[in-house]
Amino acid sequence: MTNLVDRLSPEARNAPESGIVEVFNAGRERQDLIPLWAGEGDLPTPDFICQAAAQSLARGETFYTYQRGIPPLREALAEYHEDLYGRPFSPERFFVTGSGMQSIQLAVQASSRPGGEVIVPTPAWPNISAAVEIHGAKAVSVPMRSTEDGWRLHLEDVEAAITPRTTALFLNSPCNPTGWVAGKEVLQDFLDLARRHKLWIIADEIYALFYYGDDRRSPSFYDIIEEDDQVIFVNSMSKNWAMTGWRIGWISAPAGLGQVIENLIQYSTSGVPSFSQWAAVTALKEGKAFLQEQVQRARTGRDTVVNGLRRLNRVQVTVPDGAFYLFFRIDGVADTRQFALDLVRQTGVGLAPGTAFGRGGEDYLRLCFARRQDHLEEAVRRISAWLPKI
């Protein structure tokens, strides 16, 4: 059978097994599991959102639909952005996809080609580089620098990584896993850099609302771009509205790219179920209170795990400015993959090993704090009790 795998394309064969899924599979069956490894909260989708899907099903909306998304959802996305960024948006710039992941895949396909290069600052969600490499392009890692004040992405590091084959730069802020948030000036620097080198920016601002600064959302490329800048935004319904399992995302891009994006959707998944899209419409229009609650819950969770783990002398914690992860180091833990496997087997606490997040993240562990307060407290207790034993 090895032989048969060898006959697959190298791009497919070499795609890495997700380092998160590996730990997930090791702990999946534990009864007392506290799963903090995934980018997923513990609340199911609110009932009023599920109802919208059930009602659409009852209306018989089970046929093929618009490749770009049903018009009411594209309109609801425009309104959501108008509210959030304080300026008008055309529904024509929104394209509904089968997940934030698919948005990334399509943005990579649109902006890069086999043999080309895409710059991905790391630590990063591993799926980004994997999507680039499956496409036959090279994901060029630019490690962020860890300082006492948190992570920094240096412009000169990124510029040094640009080659004639570079076509795109992936920028994720607020950042999974580090919690780094790019300020407006930083975004402007990278936009200027991209303009100078005629690069696409793939802007992943999925965690924009999970922001712990003074504003209700993180600084955004929307604050500074012109309509025809080469910026493709990838986003998802998953985090804001507890809809991870629904597989609905969106792309926001200049409307002139519409036909190309429609074609890429047509030839990959051919659209998203109407009934799921109606759930998304409802989430966008009626989900504000729930979203605020989600963000508040994450903020409380952040404080719980930051304060809890800081009490342990061995743990190095920087407070994240955004997203909903704590990315931390433990003195004396060199092999975080083995640590995460041992931890889940011994204590039932599931963390994602930093090895899953690429260069610069190997020594860290990622903990998702968008979870129940008592579970987070219990996780801190179990980690605190177990650490002295290793």
Place this chain on the structure above:
Amino acid sequence: MTNLVDRLSPEARNAPESGIVEVFNAGRERQDLIPLWAGEGDLPTPDFICQAAAQSLARGETFYTYQRGIPPLREALAEYHEDLYGRPFSPERFFVTGSGMQSIQLAVQASSRPGGEVIVPTPAWPNISAAVEIHGAKAVSVPMRSTEDGWRLHLEDVEAAITPRTTALFLNSPCNPTGWVAGKEVLQDFLDLARRHKLWIIADEIYALFYYGDDRRSPSFYDIIEEDDQVIFVNSMSKNWAMTGWRIGWISAPAGLGQVIENLIQYSTSGVPSFSQWAAVTALKEGKAFLQEQVQRARTGRDTVVNGLRRLNRVQVTVPDGAFYLFFRIDGVADTRQFALDLVRQTGVGLAPGTAFGRGGEDYLRLCFARRQDHLEEAVRRISAWLPKI
């Protein structure tokens, strides 16, 4: 804005607009529309299937799930295949995807690479070649030959198209759009050819149950392959159970490819909603009667349009052995794209132009007959009344 499109990757930029969608968009708003252009019946998904999804939603199954598919669905797929092909199947060879289209995309990614070649007999569903080309590989068209007895795919034509860069051969039987069904000997010939040249076969037997011969399903590669033959089956819930809008498909492949296929799913859409998968479980387990009804309905529809259009002297009809399309020619109609656009605007009857299906299909029109009897009769009437005017 043209400028911005020019900056996209050539593979994305050059992906063709679907020739079917173009006609669809031209006629979408007509009140008296009889849409026979799509590969879609007119029945909504049966209520008992929708209920399974609604119940799963009510159970709160809105989280990330297994990348390969939930175990009950993989088991139900194994049972379905056991029943249909009369031999045991392991659930481990089934992988749930976000549509038959995505199954094709992933099979292409697994079996071919940028710069490689995939042989696609034509006329064919245009999305196949498009998926190959977006991947950076070349779709090499091998036109089937049209004879008085219907379409034929010649082994020597396919063999002549094989080059050192060829890695895969796409075979679709029963065929969309031609209705061609490969007999067991034909399948054996192509399997032997693939073995000799160490090619992957991507086997699209999506219409296996829509077969109008003596058996209840069409001849299949499952009848002749060994476990470790390089055959990847792509399939879909869409046609059998009127679930086109759900976007659920599956891949069937040697279990040893499992980790690679899981990775390809992880890095494209990261799985399919649990609640949709429960609907699929219910369809597979309890949908037999509905499926038989669907097939019977298509058979009746086939007879209606064959007999109705044969009455027109100008129409050349070959009776399809499988699938649910009539692929026919009209004397004096050279530009089928323009004809289809005119027809839908003038009469409200929507057909797919043969130009959408690649080399060898340009002169034909495709009509989907998995539809209500009275609508099919009305469509024949309208075409009959309009033809003398052009």
